[in-house]
Structure formats: C-alpha cells, structure tokens
Amino acid sequence: MINWLVKWSPAFGIVCLIVGAWQLLVKIQEIPRWLLPSPSSVATTIYSDHSMLMRHTLVTLEEIILGFFLALAAGVILASAICLSQTIEKALYPFIIASQTVPIIVIAPMLLVWIGYGLAPKIIVVALISFFPIVVNTVDGMKSIDPDIQKLMRTLGGQKAQVFSKIMIPSSLPYLFSGLRVAIAISVIGAVIGEWVGSSEGLGYLMIRSKPQFQTERVFAAIIILSFIGVGLFALITYFEKVLVPWSNEQRN
Amino acid sequence: MEKIVDNHINIAGLKKTIYQDGKPLKILDGVDLSIQKSEVISVLGPSGCGKSTLLNIIAGLDEPDEGDININGLDFGSRLGSVGYMQQKDLLLPWRSVKDNVILGLEIKGVSKRQSYEMVEPHFQSFGLSGFESNYPHTLSGGMKQRASFLRTVITEPDILLLDEPFSALDALNRSRLQIWLLDLLEGIQRTVLLVTHDVDEAIMLSDRIYVMTSRPGRINSVEEVPYPRPRNREIVNDSSFVGLKSKILSFLWDQD
Numbered sequence A: 001m002i003n004w005l006v007k008w009s010p011a012f013g014i015v016c017l018i019v020g021a022w023q024l025l026v027k028i029q030e031i032p033r034w035l036l037p038s039p040s041s042v043a044t045t046i047y048s049d050h051s052m053l054m055r056h057t058l059v060t061l062e063e064i065i066l067g068f069f070l071a072l073a074a075g076v077i078l079a080s081a082i083c084l085s086q087t088i089e090k091a092l093y094p095f096i097i098a099s100q101t102v103p104i105i106v107i108a109p110m111l112l113v114w115i116g117y118g119l120a121p122k123i124i125v126v127a128l129i130s131f132f133p134i135v136v137n138t139v140d141g142m143k144s145i146d147p148d149i150q151k152l153m154r155t156l157g158g159q160k161a162q163v164f165s166k167i168m169i170p171s172s173l174p175y176l177f178s179g180l181r182v183a184i185a186i187s188v189i190g191a192v193i194g195e196w197v198g199s200s201e202g203l204g205y206l207m208i209r210s211k212p213q214f215q216t217e218r219v220f221a222a223i224i225i226l227s228f229i230g231v232g233l234f235a236l237i238t239y240f241e242k243v244l245v246p247w248s249n250e251q252r253n
Numbered sequence B: 001m002e003k004i005v006d007n008h009i010n011i012a013g014l015k016k017t018i019y020q021d022g023k024p025l026k027i028l029d030g031v032d033l034s035i036q037k038s039e040v041i042s043v044l045g046p047s048g049c050g051k052s053t054l055l056n057i058i059a060g061l062d063e064p065d066e067g068d069i070n071i072n073g074l075d076f077g078s079r080l081g082s083v084g085y086m087q088q089k090d091l092l093l094p095w096r097s098v099k100d101n102v103i104l105g106l107e108i109k110g111v112s113k114r115q116s117y118e119m120v121e122p123h124f125q126s127f128g129l130s131g132f133e134s135n136y137p138h139t140l141s142g143g144m145k146q147r148a149s150f151l152r153t154v155i156t157e158p159d160i161l162l163l164d165e166p167f168s169a170l171d172a173l174n175r176s177r178l179q180i181w182l183l184d185l186l187e188g189i190q191r192t193v194l195l196v197t198h199d200v201d202e203a204i205m206l207s208d209r210i211y212v213m214t215s216r217p218g219r220i221n222s223v224e225e226v227p228y229p230r231p232r233n234r235e236i237v238n239d240s241s242f243v244g245l246k247s248k249i250l251s252f253l254w255d256q257d
Helices: A002-007 A009-029 A039-048 A050-084 A086-101 A104-115 A119-143 A147-155 A160-196 A203-210 A216-244 A247-252 B051-059 B098-102 B104-108 B113-123 B142-154 B172-189 B200-206 B234-238 B240-254
Strands: B007-020 B023-036 B040-044 B066-071 B083-086 B160-164 B193-197 B209-213 B220-225
Touching: A002 A009, A009 A039, A039 A050, A039 A216, A050 A086, A050 A119, A050 A160, A050 A203, A050 A216, A086 A119, A104 A119, A104 A160, A119 A160, A147 A160, A147 B083, A160 A203, A160 A216, A160 A247, A160 B104, A203 A216, B007 B051, B023 B040, B023 B051, B023 B220, B040 B200, B051 B066, B051 B083, B051 B160, B051 B193, B083 B142, B098 B104, B098 B113, B098 B142, B104 B113, B104 B142, B142 B172, B172 B200, B172 B234, B193 B200, B200 B234, B200 B240, B209 B240, B220 B240, B234 B240
Parallel strands: B040 B193, B040 B209, B083 B160, B160 B193
Antiparallel strands: B007 B023, B007 B066, B209 B220
C-alpha cells in the first residue's frame, strides 16, 4: 500500500495542485457556484447526494461493462475471421474502418428509434465505439507472428487450425490487452453519449438534467465519478493482463 | 520395420531460382549430396550460398525447380512433420514453460499431454534442463534455450535432423560447450544429421563428411571425409591432421571472394 502510494505520488501531487488552485481561484474571484463550483462544494455534493449518485453510477457501470464485453466478443471474433481468411479480411475490414468515421452522436439517436429506450441502445453505443481498437490490435497481434515460428509449425507437421490455436491466439493476447485498455477508456464516453440522447437514469442522464437546473456541482460530481470508473477499470484490465499474460512484460523488455 | 537403405538421403542436381523484384536469382545450381543412415554431415559455405534454401527444400517447405531428392522414400508432401528442422533462433514460445515447449511437436501429432510429459521426462537430465522444466524461456540462458529447442526437435523422432547454425547465437565459450555436448549426445541417439554451419572447427568435430559450398549460385565445391572414428572427444582439435583439414577447408572458403 505504501509502495503503491509512493509509486503514484506524482499523480496525487498533480491532483492536489489542480484542486488547490481551483479552490483558490473560485474563492478569490468569487465565481458563482452555477458557473464553476469549488472543489469543496463538489465534495460536499458527492457526500450529501451519495445514494442518488450511487444509483446512477451503477446504471452507467452496467452499460459500460456489458457494452465492453459485447465489444470484446465481437472484436475477437472479427479479428479471428479476418486473420483466418483473406476474403473475409477484404470484405470486412473497409467496413470496420468506415464504421468509425460515422459520428456516434448521429447513430445513437437512430438506435433509440430502432430498438427503443432502455439498456440495449446504450450497450450498443458502447460496443460500437470500443470494438474498433480491439479488432485492430488483435489483428495486428495475430499477424505479428515470426515467420520462422510459422516455419517451425509447418516442419512439425502443424495444420492451419493448430497454428491458429497454439500460436496466433496466445501471441495476440498482449496486443488484445493493449486494445482493451483503449476500449475501456472510450467505452465510458460511449455510455455517457448513449444516455445523453435518451435515458432516464445514469451519470450521463444526471449531467444533462443537472446543467439546465444550474446544479453544476452535480455535473462535476458525475465527471469525477466517471473518471474514477475509467481509471479503475483501466487498472483492473492491467491487473488481468498481469495474471493472464505473464510473459507480456518480459517480451517487451 | 526399419528399411535397409544404403543412401538414407540422396540429393542430385538440385537447382533453384527465385525471383527478386522480377529478376531471376539463381540460388542453387546443381547440388549433389548423400547421407547414409546415422551419419552426420556438415554443409559449410559463405553467407548467401543458398544453405537455407537447401534446408527448406529438404524439410519440405520449398520445392526445387530441378533435381531429385530422396529422403528415405518420403515424397514432397509427407516430408513436413518427418524431417526435424532446428532453426538458428531457439523459437521457444514465450507463453509456454520449457516442458510445454518441448512437447509442441508431440502435441501437434496428437499425443496426449500426459503421454508427452512421460516421453520427455527422461531427457531433461541429459539435456541439462532438469529443475527448469516449469520455467519460462526468458529465465533460461542462451545455451539452455538452444538445448530445449533441440529436445523439441528430436523428441518427435524425425527421420533426419536438419540443424541450421544451431550455436551461432551463442558466445564462444557456450558454443564450444554445446558442441561437445552435442558430440556426446549424437553418439547416444544414432541419428542422421545434416548440420549447416560457418564454423569449420564445429563441422570437423561433429561430422563424418563435410560438403563445402561455393558462394551464390550454390554448388558443392569439395567433399571432405573426416577421418576420426567415433566416439570422439574434444582433444581431436589439437591433432595435427585436424589443423591440416581445417586449413584445407578454409582455403576453399577463402578462395570464394
């Protein structure tokens, strides 16, 4: 624990600096609360509204996690198909890239029309923006195998399916995890966008409702919780990588 | 079960041309060589003489343009999986322990995991790997990695072993240690071996016959019989005939450029 605090002390230092400067600025300039609330008033709001905030947090967290797992499943399946068949690669890859150029903010309201209110459209929005880094990284990982290892597998009598299961899948794991780290960060954004276009709960909904009511503290409270979710899930993925892909760090060194 | 054949491996008039940027590049221009059963032969030659191409063809990874190649009666398609090919790099899979790395070939052939472990278990001692069975490759020394890679190649009992500069990545001390180790090991397993190397000492010490190749396009320049009976020991390097043979081979190699 002490080690952990020492390791991350620069980050804590920056947080203290920003929070301190912010608090000072609000006090000295007498900025009205609805324009920019002080950190202390945001903290007070988090404390006094914690049960309400918790309820919205759980909703958003559920959307993020379900959407993320959908992206993970879709991403790995697509990447495998792309690596196993050149025809599939040529057929699908352009569309996968094109899917990322369509602004999600345009797609999200349409999803609402097509599949309705509720959890499903949010999960899809999350999955839509977070599957991309997963596919791209996993494809790169599967294609990065040393040609000499391919040769080795052939001289040992290995078939294509064995090369895939014994070589391509394990060697793509470090790349997959890099993709997952990017994916988890943007899936937080996905959930918020999904809630903005139409919802009745969740942190994104809370932000969009609180702003016109000049409850700016709540907007900031939601932002802070979202950043904690992002950092927390990122750390969780890093932890899983260490457990599941122990060779990854050695390889990079 | 064993077929009695004089020439285990027979290669005659092997030619191969590859195309680089549309231009033909003659790699092999009529290579002949033969290996009897349980014989160790070396192929020596300057870089780029087509040794790797020759090995790829023997292993069944590549087909020659012209020439005959007979390996214990195996046709081209069935050579993959029957010819053991140890490449320069150890190519151990970083996500597998030593034990799981050496059974890779058995696993591919469909041998059960338990049976595979039983097959490799008795060899860890002689391969200097005992106590390291559960280690991951990155924790091993260069010599150990190479020995693990070698065990992975021989455990499937291939008809012939192709060794492509197996010690070139090691420092001089480890290299000579491993050469001596291989010398002892080959006495024990009686295997047909084709060793490709740059190292003249290594070639003389380990093999029964040495084929010296020309630079590209590769041809066999001379064939030298190595006169030492087996079992051999490391002392032969001090023999005057060893030095004579070495300088003869070196002069062939130096005349190339």
